[in-house]
Amino acid sequence: MSAITPTTSSLPPLRRSGSMRRAGGRAWIIAVWAVTLFFLVNLAGIIGAVVTSSLGTRWLRAWLPAGWTLRWYGSAWSDFQLTQVLTATFEVVGAVVLLAGLIGVPAAYAMARRDFPGKRIVLLMFLLPLLVPTITYGIPLTTVLYQVGLGGSLSGVIAANLVPTVPFVILVMIPFIEQIDPRLEAAARVFGAGTFRLFVHVLAPLLAPGIMAALLLVLVRTLGMFELSFLAAGPTSQTLVVALYYGVFAAGVRPEQSIDAMAVIYMVTSLIWLLIALRFVNPTQIVGRSRR
Template sequence: MKPSWMLRLCAAVGFAILLLPGVLVLIVSFSAGDFLTFPPPGLSFRWYGALLSNAQLMTALGTSAILAAIVATVSLLLGAPAAYAIARLDFPGRGVLAAMLAAPLLLPTLVLGLGLLLVLQPLGLAATWPGLVLGHCLVAIPFAVRIMTTAFAAVPKELEAAAWTLGATPFRAALRITLPNAAPGAIAAAVLTFLVSFDETVISLFLVGPRLSTLPVEMFRYAERTADPLIAALAMTLIAFALLMVVLVERLIGFTRAIGRD
């Protein structure tokens, strides 16, 4: 049954409300003025050029990119085995394990950030790479586990059983049969955990230092002390990057296939 015109109208209004702030930021990012004003006094690419020449923001961008890549790798290495156990194995406490791995998503990031600071500061890990990786993994691993659990569950168990009958050990069958079939989910999990880490702000505010800072934190600090369109240009650049990542996953494997729902 086709949706009614009223439902379509409500959906269109909802999308317009959600997209309107982004459209305003896009227009302001091309402002020729010196301040954040709408409508802009003119259009120019000057703030995109200023963004590229801002050494502090570019350094923070490199830090965030490296950090997000490390977090995505660690999240997959730790999350995939846990997801396999939850999706494919039957053992006491499986539900408890799944709940514990999802627990960080139920807590406010403000609480997580403060708790991490109190734990990591005495250990000398605050404002360090290991501390940031640990903090970001705390919120990234649950996403990896959720996606990989769905991807593993979608692989028919008969495939592993057939490999067992041909002499493969359970570990080899999982490695050679189940994991390749769940690879689209792994790609989606890697992209999502990369974006989660790259965009993490609150936890990073507690864990960064004067010599080690991430891009979201520097954006926050820049917006506090300066009110020019450079921050809008940076915001649109990050939105475009996130959209590009999503489109690439959709074009290469499709999100439905990526989460194991063919």
């Protein structure tokens, strides 16, 4: 805007109305930033309230808790069996990241390099799981999982989480692969490399940053994936976010500070990976919808 305002305001016949417009324009800019700031302050308040509550002794009818303590973290750990929950969480997340990479990256390579009949339909099938809300397909999906005996098990949670993540890896990787000069692959082929050796020696090193970014995003998304894990999980296969849901749902059974301590543990686990991911990717990629 600043590059354009001088041009318009320097037109002599419109001077007076121009300055009025400029005042109106400035008020509008202030209003827009005020709305943005209000949103961010609320966001900070929401996160800050959880952290404050988890560190407070007693917090009733006041701005701040009466005193400060760390004991809620200990009690949350034993109340919510966080050792078991965290083990399950990392098993699920690890398996999903590994499988989504192993299945998604080769598929993305085929999609980027080959034209085959029905490619548009295949692309649509990879897009749909990202566009349809998880709860909409989660219920039929868990019905099928329960019928084949995977419902409530760790493998069921992993299988359910692969549905949005494999297409996500494919759609993130396709543009990365398209950037690589196909002559490099042709050269490797001339020297007798098969597809497997081509992957290991040529593509993997070139694609490492892209694969890293895609898999970190899968990690962050799987940690935060509530609906699918919730529908597919049984008592022993709860991930951290599902345990948090049950904690909040049954509020009153346990002290609120204990739930907040678990919320902080969840938040820290996600944020560490988010910070690492943000070194490799643009934040907008987390929204993860590929356009065009």
